[in-house]
Amino acid sequence: MKRLQKRWIITGVLGLAACLSAGIEPVAAESAAHAVRSVKTAPDVPRVIALGKRESASPSETGSVIPAVKEIRNVRLEWPERPGAVQYQVVLLRSENDEAANIVLTRDAVFTNGVDINLSRFGKAAGGFYWKVCAQDYEGRPLGHFSKPKPITEGSTLNPEAPKPTTQFERMDYVPVYPVFSWIPVDGAKHHEVEVYRENDWGDSLVHRLSAEEYDVYEMGGYTTPGRYFWRVRSLDETGNPISGWSEKSRFTVTSPVPVAALGDSITHGGGAMSVPPGYLLYDWETYSPVPVKNIGFSGNTTEDMIERFERDVLPFSPRILVIMGGVNDYRGTVNGWTTVQHLKTLRDKCDAYGIIPVFATVTPINPDLMARRAHIEAPPLDWQVHQQYINDWIMRQTYCVDVSTMLADGTGCLRSNYTTDGLHPDYFGKKYIGERIGQYLLRTFPWITAGLVKKPVPVFGQ
Structure with missing residues (x-):
């Protein structure tokens, strides 16, 4: 259970695991001012629960050969992310015949929407393989059916030489202040190295170099300087030696000013279903807001941390x-x-001093039972609901406020089990509700600010 216990559930506290992998080496002056913050009120907890990683091949590893297909050493398969999926199962078939006797290889416990599989042992026969994938929940139960088998050469990259970036910054209204970089690793990778550059007219300058593990890394040095940036990643072996080339450049742009921003913890930062990081649109509530919102969330923050990084x-x-x-x-x-x-x-006082309109959103509930059983998160105080209600009562008396917590709670006041996987972070339906609720409030309350703002298309998931 080690590999996944290092990943996400909260890196220090609410978290989508802000410090999960991370040694950061600032190498440019503009990054020196970014202080690494520490979480003061909760223990370090891994974001993902380890479910293991298994690969099994059938006794017979032969298959039909398709002429004119080049030798396949490795194949990278990709598919759309599925709401609620914690992991995926990928199955390779000798041919289009979709039955158990035709299975040549199964890859279980894939924790991103893509996988790199070594097929060198199959030789030219691999060219005739088909593949299918099924999304699974935390317990490994299927979420729907397997996809229809397709040739190994469809929806794939043959013989990839580097990891594949999976962040979706280009589809967001704004890149988060604290981006999370993620990728599909090459087969056999144990660690990764990430470099972030700023593009200048006179050349590219290295901003950060990050040490990462298997799937992603949380950036702890915020990006507040406007400009054009890109990041890249390469795979390393157990001893830290490169086993791949650098990935293609994945670009993002920092712009200022922005009309609307959101300050918060990992509920604002994004991510969900225990294995999907904030670099995806799926579990960011800002995705579903009809008003574009700049994400200034930081996983693991307390309200004291939010004060510390306000300016x-x-x-x-x-x-x-x-x-x-x-x-x-x-x-x-x-x-x-x-x-x-x-x-x-x-x-609130800081906002007033700087001429900013503060809009308070109620603090979301939790589900202590799921937190303990699935995420191994330390149990909250027995009177946590008293304190949550005290906070929300104050919030709802403010001039500008929006209630996003009541509809997320069940009859006992806990976070609904069908809205969360780990008991702490709302998943798809919860984030979608929060984003729509806040966005509609902003449209209705501040038309002189929100009218005319251009929102990028809201994606439709699960179809």
Whole structure:
């Protein structure tokens, strides 16, 4: 269970695992000012629960050969992400005949929507293989049916020489201040190295070099300087030696000012279903807001952390509206509701001082049973609901406020089990509700600001 226990569930607290892999080596002056923050109120907890990784081949490893197909040493298969999927199972078939006796290889516990498989032992026979994939939940139960088998040469990359970036920054309204870089690793990779560059007219300058593990790495040095950037990744073996080339460049742009931004913890930062990082659109509530919102979330933040980074992370973007949603890491830890409210008041005062309109969103509920059973997250105090309610009562008395928590709770006040996998982070339906609710409130309340803002298309998932 080691491999996955290092990944995501919260890196320090609410988290989508902000510090999961991470040694950061700033190598440019503009990154020196970014302080590495520490979470004060909750223990380090891995983001993903280890379910193991298995690969099995049938006794007979032969198959038909398709002429004119070049020798296949490796194949990278990709498919659309599925809401609620924690993992995927990939099956290779000798031919289009979809039956158990025709299975040549099965790859289980794939924790991203793509996989690199070594087929060199099959020789030229691999050219005639077909493949199919099925999304699975935390327990390994299928979410629907397998896809229809397709030739190994369809929906794939033959003999890939580098990892495949999977971040979706180009489809977001704005790149997050704290991006999470993710990829499909090459077969056999144990570690990864990520480099981030700023593009200049006179050449590219290295900003950060990050040490990562298998699938992703959380950036702890925020990007607040406007400009054009790109990142790339390569795979390493157990001893840290490269086993692949560098990936293609994956670009993103930092712009300022922005009309609307959101300050928060991992609920704002994004990610969900225990294995999907914030670099995807699927579990970011900003995706579903009809108003474009700049993501200034940081996984694991308490409200005190949000105060500490206000000037550094918020002011460079000069937002006219700032959505503030924090407190879950407070009340599930050691911070009482009264103290959290004092912190929120400080954030309100900072907004007033800088001419920013604060919009408070209620703090979301949790599901302690799922947190303990699935995510192995430390149990919250028995009176956590008292503190959560105290915070939300104050929020709902503010001039600008929106309730996103009531509809996420079941009859006992806990986060609905069908809205979460790990008990802490809302998944697809929860994030979609939060984004739509906040966005509609902004449209209705601030038409003089939101009218005319251009929103990128909202994707449709699960079809």
